[in-house]
Amino acid sequence: MNEQQAREEMVRLGASFFQRGYATGSAGNLSMRLEDGTLLATPTGSCLGELVAERLSKVTPEGEWIGGDKPSKEISFHRAIYQNNPECGAIVHLHCLYLTALSCLEGLDSKNCIRPFTPYVVMRVGDVPVVPYYRPGDPRLGEDLAKLAPNYRAFLLANHGPVVVGKTLREAADNTEELEETARLIFTLGDRPIRYLTDDEVAELRS
Template identity: 65%
Template sequence: MTEQALRETMVMLGASLFERGYATGGAGNLSAKLPDGTLLATPTGSCLGRLDPARLSTVSMSGEHLGGDRPSKEVAFHLAIYHNNPDCQAVVHLHCTHLTALSCLEGLDPANVIRPFTPYYVMRVGQLPLIPYYKPGDACIAEELGRRAPEGKAFLLANHGPVVTGKDLVDAVNNMEELEETARLALLLHGQRIRYLSEPEITELRSLKP
């Protein structure tokens, strides 16, 4: 995908997420690798529903601001993921309602916040490790995500929200949407007798493409 096409895709996906309630105000950020190996990212404080393709930030893999508006401070943890997971080509971080609500609960399994009960959660995301709480912008978030990046496609920042990766920006957004829907169902089913997927069923699903 050309740089201009990626800029237009980022604006389109940002608007779609905003219009459907996945993002509000200036919360959340997107990034994706450009053909030259640098990053295209949403600027600091920008509303995903009102992005300007010409003002999107470009950032080197060392974190240098190369062009466009100043990037979000959270681009640091995007970079940590890219450096430690070569399969990652895009990162989406949102404060979407159900995943953020889930991130605020006590007693979560830090290895996998959502025990699998739907096939597409397994096929698209696999598991959802919990990252301990740090204030937004804290360097420890980047350190934790960099360390955990090879383990999977999605992470939940405690009392904050999800961070999801993909093979491209469309894939990362699709993964995020599947994860948010799974969180919605998990909260809806809270207190009910859930028929969880068995280990053999999970193993079978991991070999399938979504």
């Protein structure tokens, strides 16, 4: 995918998230790694429903802003993930309703906040560790994500929302939606006893 195609894909998927209620107001940010290693990211304060291809931010892997509008305040955690996961080609961060609600619960398992009860999360994403709460834009988000990045494809920022990686923006978007639907199932099931997948069932999905 060339740079122009990447820009158009980011605008299209941002609008798709916004139109379907996964993104509201100016919350959330998206990024992609271009073929030459530079990063394309949504500008700070931008509405994902109204992105403009020519105004998307360009940033070097070292963090220098080289084009477009001022990048997201979370660009440092996006960079931290790219630097520590060579397979990562795109990142989605949203404040979508159910995953953000999950991120506000006490007592989450910080190694994996979504104990498997449906197969697709296991097949597409795997375990989802929790990053402790820091204010948006805090450099400690990047420090913690840098350590987790080599081993996971999604993360939940406590009291904030999900961060999901993919080889492509499409893959990161699909995985975000899978996780959001799973969080919705968690709240839909509520206090009813869940039959979680057994260790053998999870192992079969991972193999």
